[in-house]
Amino acid sequence: MKHYSKIPMNGQTTVVLTGCGGTGSQMLVMLARLDTALRGLGGEGLKVDCFDPDKVTEANAGRQSFYDSDIGRNKAEVLVQRLKLCFPGFEAQAHPSNYERLSDFGILISCVDSRKSRREICASRTSHTLYHIDCGNGADYGQVILGNGSREMPWPEKVAPELIADGPEDDAPSCSMAEALEKQELFVNDYAARIAGTLLWNLFRHGYTEIRGAYFNLNPVMVNPIKIEDTPDKKKSKGRKK
Numbered sequence: 001m002k003h004y005s006k007i008p009m010n011g012q013t014t015v016v017l018t019g020c021g022g023t024g025s026q027m028l029v030m031l032a033r034l035d036t037a038l039r040g041l042g043g044e045g046l047k048v049d050c051f052d053p054d055k056v057t058e059a060n061a062g063r064q065s066f067y068d069s070d071i072g073r074n075k076a077e078v079l080v081q082r083l084k085l086c087f088p089g090f091e092a093q094a095h096p097s098n099y100e101r102l103s104d105f106g107i108l109i110s111c112v113d114s115r116k117s118r119r120e121i122c123a124s125r126t127s128h129t130l131y132h133i134d135c136g137n138g139a140d141y142g143q144v145i146l147g148n149g150s151r152e153m154p155w156p157e158k159v160a161p162e163l164i165a166d167g168p169e170d171d172a173p174s175c176s177m178a179e180a181l182e183k184q185e186l187f188v189n190d191y192a193a194r195i196a197g198t199l200l201w202n203l204f205r206h207g208y209t210e211i212r213g214a215y216f217n218l219n220p221v222m223v224n225p226i227k228i229e230d231t232p233d234k235k236k237s238k239g240r241k242k
Helices: 022-040 075-086 115-123 177-183 188-206
Strands: 013-018 046-051 091-095 107-110 131-137 141-147 211-218 221-227
Touching: 013 022, 022 046, 022 075, 022 091, 022 131, 022 188, 046 075, 075 091, 107 115, 131 188, 141 188, 188 211
Parallel strands: 013 046, 013 107, 046 091, 107 131
Antiparallel strands: 131 141, 141 211, 211 221
């Protein structure tokens, strides 16, 4: 079963990215590449607003899309400044703060690591929200879920209710890269971002998608697509962190 894209092809698409950490920093690179490709094909590309209140720490450099010279600076601001230099014409704005609801956006991408944040993000969707992609992962596994609120593609939290369920949060920061790598495999965030980027590319370039996400595992390496006809109770998500 195919889902045909609801993205208007004759104008610029607005995107909100929440979280610029492990997965979010990789996701913003995917968006810059997608924007460049779309404009190269004659389209108007993307307009991206990205939110993250955190500063780059020693544990982030190398494991996420940051360098030692970025330590102490806001994650969203660092990434937007760098990507605008690397991808001329990329229209993006950094918001060095927690996510604040914007009045109008077409695509919402959440790359956060707390259920509380996810609940707030889900509540911010508007009638203009065409798609919501939620990216989440644990130590060596994760999921990417695409939804638009329809029966065939329900919102991500309808597919995986545990993403917004009440419960204890694990927000303790890592003090070093070594400590961070004890908690999470090096490339787990990259997998999530690339799956999300591929979903968007299919919707923009080909005009449809035959899946609405995927569950993946790095030990051993496996990717299981979530088909359009799958109902929420047929799939269970394991991923919760960014």
